[in-house]
Amino acid sequence: MNTPLANAASGASGTTASGTTSAPAAAAPSAASAGLPTLPRPASDEFEAVVEHGAYMPLTQFGVIDATGDDAASFLHGQLTNDTQHLDAANARLAGYCSAKGRLLASFLTWRSGDTIRLLVSKDVQAAAQKRLSMFVLRAKAKLVDASGELTVIGLAGDVRRALSGVFDALPDGVHVKVDGAAGSLIRVPDALGRLRYLWVGPKAQVEAHLPSLDDKLKRVSPAVWDWLDIRAGEPRITQPVVEQFVPQMVNFDVLGAVNFRKGCYPGQEVVARSQYRGTIKRRTSLANVAGELETVQAGAELFHSDDPGQPCGMVVNAASAQDGGVDLLVEIKLAALASGSVHLGAAQGPALRFLALPYGFPTEV
Template sequence: MNTPLANASDASDAPGTAAGIAPAAPAAPAALPVLPRPPAGEFAAVLEHGAYMPLTQFGVIEATGDDAASFLHSQLTNDVQHLDAAHARLTGYCSAKGRLLASFLSWRSGDAIRLLVSKDVQAAVQKRLSMFVLRAKAKLADASGELAVVGLAGDVRRALSGVFDALPDGVHVQVDGAAGSLIRVPDAFERLRYLWIGPKAQVEALQPSLDDKLTRVSPAVWDWLDIRAGEPRITQPVVEQFVPQMVNYDVLGAVNFRKGCYPGQEVVARSQYRGTIKRRTSLANVAGELEAVRPGTELFHSDDPAQPCGMIVNAASAQEGGVDLLAEVKLAALESGTVHLGAADGPALRFIALPYGLPAEV
């Protein structure tokens, strides 16, 4: 089955347009602020005991209605139709050309399906998705105002046991309680990590119980932990830059190659099965600060200064100095020479092993 978006022509591939619908003037997205470098003690809090951080960089889209699951299933790269109440799934939303417009963590909350998304792309992707609901019994709403999102990392189980009756025992396992949803996400530095999403007033009322046991730290620490977990996030500067495999989403379980059609599905499948994956995302560190090391910044190889060999996907201030980043790079550029920020004579990237393996490409 083809979705309306999958059949759209190149001219209607811009966000917020569809056949028969006049394109509206796009609203300028609100850029995410550059978060200050956290103090050394905040990095140490995660690694040495435990910390929590309100995550203002995320928004939540809530899908409701009898057809909410089937509609999202027809639009996203992962299986939403069979998403159960005990698990969350990473997924992507692509243009008709197979390029990622957004990335989500999806989970069920009661009768709703919720999508955690970078706040700077939320309005655009929510509008675009809504235009393709058509006759489906589904409604998308911005739930960010009613919900709080909190990240917890390190030795946090005792603190969480005072809020939830049970804790998730595996990655992307979810438990629900009176305080909302608790989802375990991939570890970083072999430290446990959880997302707590619940009613804002209730979460704020319970936060003092966390203060007794954990250190409250900057949301910038969560960005750093996501990078060190090797999990890319699509933000506004890199919208429509990557097919899912370029950011390792096939490896991370964010693409279901057995599900039905979705926008860009043919491109994504062709990349997977015809051996055309020539670019992957790697973990690296580079000297500098976030003002100069930003998502969307091009990378250049020492032997080919004329054209970029990659792009920064995500970046965050690093504990040991400089910036840790996830960089999408041509695989050939990693075989010899060096990769540099901004120009072939810019700061050199120091590559770090990802916490998971990548398939051998041919």
């Protein structure tokens, strides 16, 4: 969908910026791609387990792309918004994958597993992103494969350190710090609601062998709880309904460390850099809650301001069932729309959003 939201964060227009890759232009991911299923609202005790104790959840909403070969790091370095050339074995990094217009096609968490670079991605955009990346490999010694069938992705949140100490010899001590063990990789990700969170990605057999011991210590909950925690952590995820809608700054990727402005060229880099340095960024992603359920409150829905009901002022980036009712949202929105009046879902007469504080601040704009 081509909407006003396709405009860049700070004056970058919808005109095509020069790409940085010499391969023939690849088609954008199709809007007909299958989206993620709507997950049922978790039971109240599933939310409570995370907030009051500890819980784990198999994360079926994610897929994993493995990049292998001598040139895997340098190839990805020239395609993604973050530095993969200097990605070491002890850290993970967020990254975006943009079109030539600087609009996000996918978002990844990237890390090394031996000689492989792994990309954790929303499953509904995985195939399109992997296909597009593969088109640009050309003469590089790099190969991209779908590793989702061989790996299990587990999210853990709350008081989970004792349970994890039975699996890993050491635990990551900082956000995006990674440790490896016989059962795979453990990555600490940003806290949500003041609760620790970890991603555990490893070979299916090894991970599943440890799940009975986790069941003795932690409650297993729905993957929908992880979606909610990601939203409360203020970390947007690109899914199929919002492909090509946002420049990275519009979803706070510059604040979250997902963009390296010194690393050199990648598709859309000129637009992303111009958005950063041209002046005040006028659109950002905020945290909100709205009445309703996921059947009617979904990513890609437009937002309207009470003072200007004729055109959208923003868009839902991610949505998840909230512990205290309704749906929690990450919404990309004009900052001016937050100054006064009210913001509504779907139409100026739709449900009003209640804005909440993000767990991080924005840099001072000059």
